[in-house]
Amino acid sequence: MNRIASLLLLGAFGISSVACAQEKFNYPGKSKEKVEATDKITYTTTRTYPVQEISSKSKAKRPKNVIVMISDGTGTSQFFTAIAANNNQAYIEQMPITGFSKTASKNKFTTDSAAGGSAISTGHKSNNGEIGLDENGNAAKTLLEMCDEQGKSTGLIATSSITHATPASFIAHQPSRKMNEEIALDFFSTDIDVFIGGGKKHFADRKDGKDLIKDLDKKGYKVAYTIDEVTATTDGKLAGLLADDAMPPYTERGDVLPEAANTAVKLLNQNKEGFFLMVEGSQVDWGGHNNNTELLITEMQDFDYTLGEMLKFAEKDGETLIVVTADHETGGFSVNGGDPSKNTLVTSYTSTHHTATMVPVFAYGPGAEEFSGIYENTEIAKKIMKLMKLK
Structure with a gap:
């Protein structure tokens, strides 16, 4: 793609660039040719939504339910875009407690999603690429x-x-994040009630010839292939496999994430003992990898809107802790200027890879005060374990 064609493509997305350079980058959800490598990009959002005020009062000292929300590849600047691109307001501002997490893995100063997710899910540092393992590889x-x-x-x-790195790190134990078929099998090692995402091919079109869809059916799961089938589910176990691999970006899939999260909460909350739910906004990370500001901001807004839905539930419930964080930052993303009154931002990147910077941690609900300060990412899991008396 030549420079003129690149500028025309950027213009079609409502993005302008003051400097472009050719660079190849292969990452899920986008074309193999990186959309742009930039000094600065101006982006004007086409989506806004109202933000409801949420009370921070809780009726419990300890949480019965925990919702962990991970916006993959998201640093402070990415979270800020949810505010600045939405009439200077966002649900992330309704989180009363803020801290910071140091993200280094066991073997690398700059983590990946596997080690980052595993630290948040287990309280142990592991090597990059490892899923649900501790410091010794167990x-x-x-x-x-x-x-x-x-x-x-x-x-x-x-x-x-x-079966991607972050969700996998909460349910699987494998030496490599690339072992999607083995990770899919690990879903059968727990009694997980609801899982919704892409990845159908890792259950149905496997090299070992196994049909895990039939096995899910035998275990009593309703297997759903569309978001309408997901939202129509009112009880029982649910396996939502909504794409062969990754789901399409927000601009194509629409409100799948908040609808899936609301459905999951309705199903899980039927248990009087409480529930644990992890919700990942996966593709903010892909926007950072591709230096694609439209992808980054639209995914960030989708995540924030979904957070709003979870906050509305938690406010009414009074016994739910919500923890929002990221596994790492991607792209060295920054907001350089703009006009918030017009929802226009000027952004830039320093990288197409992960960075080693701290990432924010936000908390709401009973026990939220535990999450203030600066600490290792492993402390997030340990704090939740302490509050829920888990072993």
Whole structure:
């Protein structure tokens, strides 16, 4: 693609660039040719939504339910775009407690999603690429598994494949994040109640010839292939496999993430013992990798809107802790200027890879005060374990 064609493509997305350079980048959800490598990009959002005021009062000292929300590849600047691109307001501002997480893995100063997710799910540092393992390479029990053993209902939601690194780190134990078929089998090692994402091919079109869809049916899951089938589910176990691999970006899939999260909460909350749910906004990370500001901001808004839906539930419930964070930052993304009155931002990147910077942690509900300060990412899991008395 030549420079003129690149500028025309950027203009079609409402993005202008003051400097472009050719660079190849292969990452899920976008074309193999990187959309743009920039000094600065101006983007004007086409979506806004009202933000409801949420009370921060809780009726419990300890949480019965925990919702962990991970916006993959998201640093402070990415979270700020949810505010600045939406009439200077966002649900992330309704989180009363803020802290910061240091994200280094066991073997690398700059983590990946596998080690980052595993630290949040297990409280152990692991090597980049490892799923649900501890410092010695052994399986480390996850928050989801601990809650399952305690009799709570459990769930996972992602806009990537459900076997991708972050959701996998809450349910699987594998030496490599690339082992999607083995990770899919690990879903049968727990009694998980709800999981919704892409990744159908890792259950149905496998090299070993196994048909895990039939096995899910035998275990009593309703297997759904569309968001309408997901939202029509009112009880029982649910496996939503909404794409062969990753789901399409927000501009194509629409409100799948908030609808999936609301459905999961309705199903999981039927258990009087409580529940654990992890919700990942997977594709903010892909916007960072591709230096694609439209993808980054639209995915960030989708995540924030979904957070709003979870906050509305938690406010009414009074016994639900919500923890919002990221596994790492991607792209060295910054907001350089803009006009918030017009929902226009000027942004730039320093990288097409992960960075080593701290990432924010936000908390709401009973026990939220535990999450203030600066700490290792492993402390997020340990704080939740302490509050829920998990072992």
